[in-house]
Amino acid sequence: MSAYVRAVRLVNFRNYAGATALLSPGLNVIVGENAQGKTNLLEALAFVVAGSSPRTPNDSEVVRWGESFVRVEARIADGEHERRVAVGYAPGSKKRLTVDGAPVESLARYAAGAVGVRAVTFFPDDIRVVKGAPADRRTFLDALLSSLRPAYARAVAEYSKAIQQRNQLLRRIRDGLSSKRTLATWDRKVVELGLELLAGRAAAAGPLDEHFGAAMSALYGPQKASVSYSHSATPEDYAEALREAHGADIERGTTSVGPHRDDLRILLNGIDLTTYGSQGQQRLATLALKFAARDYIRNATGQDPVLLFDDVMSELDERRRDYLARCFLESTQAVISTTNLRYFEPGVLRRARILSISGGSISQTTKSSVDNSR
Numbered sequence: 001m002s003a004y005v006r007a008v009r010l011v012n013f014r015n016y017a018g019a020t021a022l023l024s025p026g027l028n029v030i031v032g033e034n035a036q037g038k039t040n041l042l043e044a045l046a047f048v049v050a051g052s053s054p055r056t057p058n059d060s061e062v063v064r065w066g067e068s069f070v071r072v073e074a075r076i077a078d079g080e081h082e083r084r085v086a087v088g089y090a091p092g093s094k095k096r097l098t099v100d101g102a103p104v105e106s107l108a109r110y111a112a113g114a115v116g117v118r119a120v121t122f123f124p125d126d127i128r129v130v131k132g133a134p135a136d137r138r139t140f141l142d143a144l145l146s147s148l149r150p151a152y153a154r155a156v157a158e159y160s161k162a163i164q165q166r167n168q169l170l171r172r173i174r175d176g177l178s179s180k181r182t183l184a185t186w187d188r189k190v191v192e193l194g195l196e197l198l199a200g201r202a203a204a205a206g207p208l209d210e211h212f213g214a215a216m217s218a219l220y221g222p223q224k225a226s227v228s229y230s231h232s233a234t235p236e237d238y239a240e241a242l243r244e245a246h247g248a249d250i251e252r253g254t255t256s257v258g259p260h261r262d263d264l265r266i267l268l269n270g271i272d273l274t275t276y277g278s279q280g281q282q283r284l285a286t287l288a289l290k291f292a293a294r295d296y297i298r299n300a301t302g303q304d305p306v307l308l309f310d311d312v313m314s315e316l317d318e319r320r321r322d323y324l325a326r327c328f329l330e331s332t333q334a335v336i337s338t339t340n341l342r343y344f345e346p347g348v349l350r351r352a353r354i355l356s357i358s359g360g361s362i363s364q365t366t367k368s369s370v371d372n373s374r
């Protein structure tokens with residue numbers, strides 16, 4: 001069996017002063033009224049598994065208001081072994097990541113393997129991966145690949161820095177402060193890092209398309225769904241395209257070709273869901289992309305990632321809710337939040353662990369109290 005989270009402890013995490021949740025393999029349902037802390041608990045699980053929040057790049061945001069630090073600890077069950085991992089952060093200091101008490105210096109290494117378990121998250125805002133800007137789709141793809149390879153995460157960070165520096169240089173050339181000859185050096189650096197990104201993304205595009213197609217036909221229907229990578233320049237033409245764009249790039253002060261300008265095209269029966277999808281189609285396609293990410297991680301690592309899905313049932317019809325509930329039950333571990341237990345069949349709830357959230361405190365709900373609340 002793949003690794004899973006056995007317990008998580010939150011200290012000063014958003015609206016939690018101090019709380020512990022025990023989790024099971026299979027389905028865990030977090031139930032509570034609005035604004036009690038369901039989303040925050042899922043975020044805390046992602047925070048301790050990946051070393052950072054999928055909801056914000058700013059760690060200070062997750063520190064409980066009025067407190068000076070945040071800490072999330074987890075016990076990871078991995079076969080016979082148990083691993084203790086923790087993420088601690090005090091604004092102004094470096095984030096502390098530990099595995100069995102030993103510090104892990106690199107966030108990329110912590111996130112891509114040291115913990116021994118990965119997470120695929122779904123938050124309602126994630127619909128932007130389908131509906132939003134190309135940057136949202138690139139971030140989805142880069143986060144997925146970074147969760148598998150620290151070297152890819154480093155290449156993404158270095159490429160982004162190199163583009164910023166090249167853009168600064170373009171503006172200096174435009175303003176007559178630097179010579180155009182210096183561009184060649186930056187072009188070489190940018191192309192070298194950019195090709196690393198393109199290679200990673202190209203290798204992922206085919207399998208993701210396949211997994212996405214399968215997830216869409218299970219969730220949506222038999223129509224043909226696909227996801228494909230759309231280049232601003234192919235790897236073969238990249239260096240040449242960058243050179244050809246010198247004049248225009250200097251004028252605008254930005255780099256117009258390269259992986260930071262690429263996109264993913266998400267199609268259903270040939271129709272672009274980003275531009276023409278209904279809200280429901282975009283939401284289902286977002287979910288299908290998350291299942292595609294799960295399958296991609298599973299194939300790449302041989303391990304099932306844990307699914308952390310926020311309020312995923314509310315906008316689905318009964319048939320799709322039942323299908324999803326079965327997927328969650330069969331997962332190594334799924335933690336799903338809801339305001340309403342009626343979204344789950346009694347037979348499903350009997351096989352699930354249920355956690356009740358109220359005002360930032362967590363209680364394990366017994367089966368009989370679940371039956372009575374229905």
Ligand SMILES: Nc1ncnc2c1ncn2[C@@H]1O[C@H](COP(=O)(O)OP(=O)(O)OP(=O)(O)O)[C@@H](O)[C@H]1O
Binds near residue numbers: 034062
């Ligand atoms: N840094 C923070 N410190 C303290 N409280 C916070 C912090 N960040 C968010 N909160 C509060 O945490 C509360 C719970 O938020 P959360 O999003 O987890 O609710 P929820 O149970 O998922 O609700 P809903 O069903 O409405 O989505 C909110 O009232 C929010 O304002």
